[in-house]
Amino acid sequence: YLNGYGETRPREIPPGWSEWHGTPDPDAKFYFGFRLNENGSLRRYGKEPGSYQTDVYARKAVEIVGRRARSVRPYFLWVAFLAPHAASSRSVPVKGPFGFPQVAPRHRGRFAREPLPRPPSFNEADVSDKSAEMRSRPPLAADLVQEVEKLYRRRLESLLAVDEAVGRIVRAVERSGEAANTLILFTSDNGYFQGEHRISHGKIFPYEPSIRVPLLVRGPGVPAGQRLPQLVWNGDLAPTILDYAGAGADLPADGRSLRPLFEDPGREWGRDVLIESPNEEGYGIRTPRFKLIRFPAGDVELYDLARDPDEVASLGRDPRYARIRRDLLARLGRLLRCSGKECRRGPALRLRVAYARGAGGCVRSALALRPQGPDVRALERLSYTVSGKRAAVATAAPFAVRVPLSALRPGVSQRLRARASLEDGRLVTLDRTVRRCS
Template sequence: MKGGLPLAILVASLLAAGSSGPEAAVAPPRPNIVVLETDDQTLAEMQVLPNVRRLIGDAGVTFDNNFDSFSLCCPSRASFLTGQYSHNNGVRGNAPPDGGYAKLDHTNTVAVWLQSAGYYTVHLGKYLNGYGLRNPLEIPPGWSEWHGAVDPTTYRYYDYTLNENGVLTTYCATPEPSCYQTDVYRDKANEIIRRRAPDGPFFLWVAFLANHSGGPREPGDPAGFATPDPAPRHANRFAGTPLPEPPNFNEADVSDKPTLIRRMPPITPRERANIQENWQQRRETLLAVDEAVTSIVETLRQTGELDNTLVIFTSDNGFFHGEHRIRTGKVRLYEESIRVPLLMRWTGNTSLPRGVHRSQLAMNVDDAETILAAAGDTARPGRVEDGVSLLRLWRDRGLELGRDLLVDNMPGVTHFDAIRSRNFLYAEHRNGDRELYDLRKDPYELQSQHATPAYERIRDALAARLHNLVTCAGAACRARPPLVVTAARRGRCGPVRASVAGSGITSVTFLVGGRRAATDTRRPFGATLHFARSATVRMRVATAFDQLVTVDRPIRGCR
């Protein structure tokens, strides 16, 4: 055979190569990961971030039911770094003895895990509360490059200090528009991306202060309210815009609420004006973030990195603007405080659909596992993770995990533990107060049903599950209703018989290849399915106690 290898040698060469040939799968390169996080941003404030919605959500996914497990800066960020609830990572507040920077084991975070897997890791902006108080030159383990805001200057939009790889640099000691904090973070992020783009995967966490309150105070700031500081170009952009007053604003009847809420007097006209000003400034402060995200995405595009970058946009916790008479702040268990935005894009991963919304429950304890799943098998956690990878839910809108979410706050007299299921919120306060909201009928949480006889069974079921969650770890935090599931073909080419058994089941929907084939609402829950090809049978199981879970079984084709 002239001009070629003998056939046997050619075949052996192809087999040895393994990945050769047109049908062989080519492993995609590991993506860059860029996390863009705001501070104290509510879900409603996404309204003033059109570019974030367009460039990230419309190009990827928006998780419509995303929550933070502990609505406070430091515990929320600790959960992001560890993939654990606060009772497992140990950060139970913003300051010692229960929380703060020093409370977290920094040798065991997502940054350490990614760096060990070959990622170049960069932090830019706010870290954990109290960072820099002990040693402003300290750099936590796991970070290849560090631009950490040093407390207490973290909370200044001007005259703030960054520890930049061991060198302290103060920006804008005299306030100037050119060194507004959000804009400086934007420019630094762009420089980092341009510099690192040619050199392999990087993980960049940009933690904006916006729209958290911060100095300097300005004329016209409301007395008794800590407000943010919008960029000068955005000042008064929303002046005259009416303050939204949802049904729970300045709630008229709080007799069903816990003691702390019942003690709050109605909001006065003067207080309402202060809330209005704070609401306005907070939204104006986010406009610079929207511009920064636009610039960062464009830099990724210009450097050729955009498609192969997982971009995540989120906030650490929500905020109140007069709902339930709460003038300002967070920490409470209501939706305004615990529901936060979560948008992602990764256009280079063709298994992930674009421009979709997902309604499944998601939480900040899922962020680390999602990042690790994107980074690949070489990036593994050094902790027992409480969360799950959200890439699965992004791919599969019908997938339901059957889990509940835990929401709590700091130890002490105001402590509560709460469980958030698909349609209910149930809470137990340390002083004995209870709350239960049916969010389908009462999305503004106006009337607690904890003492209503008709809700007794669901209350007791949620309470039992809550008591398991407060000490859960790992898989126990993701517990789903116990089910006995069977699905098998009869004979060589007979029908498929599928069945589900378990406590409290109200209905089972059977799907074949993603299409509904049957629904059963009576015991025993089963269906006889007729199809000849190989397919996956999915059983979508709903319970009387607000749990929804899917179970998949692969079925062989006819022989």
């Protein structure tokens, strides 16, 4: 649960939960020998293999699924595992530069020879383009790199029990007969650094290894086996759950339901994603192509992730990117101040469609299409489709095209979609429905 939960009131059940099994701090980071608040009663688990925290949570989740599935009332189950976090120093003494997760006894040594990934950003040789704080970091010494590799292997081993637990929970849902009527979301805490940018461990700096997390979704209407490229963030999870549950929120949501993307994988919103750090190590703004980071001391880093996915060479002082830097800084300021739907705003674009109209507004001539709005200046490409079939492409201002009447089927309403690509990597789809006269 939230950091600090239960420190002073270990039997507290947070508002809104009808059933509660949670570890109060500091036991939340004990893999063995932890206390568990079970609906207001504290129970302490031992140090035998069967009391490994991940396995305890898995057993409880499976039992809850089997019991709740028999009711006609829907239920929401949230299972949060400790792994691969380091164990608390109160349960396992820290002998090196950082702590390690405890591994289930059956999985010890399974990744003993797994090599540590070393991307181009690993122990970065030249950090002159980085913020003052990052420039102050010395290169990682060889003995510290060895410890990072040990930590990486231990993390992998600790996740094997999580993998097994997820499988057990999904199989329990399938056995209950409710799989076709259940939405399953799998995601994680922030990513960990493992030597990138000279950061040996931790997860609070706004670089890609920390901000990128997995999101797997399974459920009714979710396309199987597809990997969707749209940018989403953890603020989208609650609106998605509420959408599928047919419920509403009492407070304005900065995120939005992902259900429209599952139902229409070609849809693009063109919104920016805000990157926040709990300890103010920097704020950032992310588009599909660019990321800008503003550090507390005023340093600004800018990365073209299409060309530099490892964030090795900042473009923050490159005059060729001055307009993108200026635009992203302005939009970052708006994201830090916004609330609700203003946080979901995409590019200021709209599609003008002109044609000769027949009875009831039906189309009786070729379509003249042209984008309008302040962000037209940032357009790089517009591609047009009619009911999914390519109709026209424009790559230069004013991005106007003509779609012949023959591209439309008589008497049928069809979706006209313009897919706009902007210079900062944002993509947005602009849709209109038209009907050719019979």
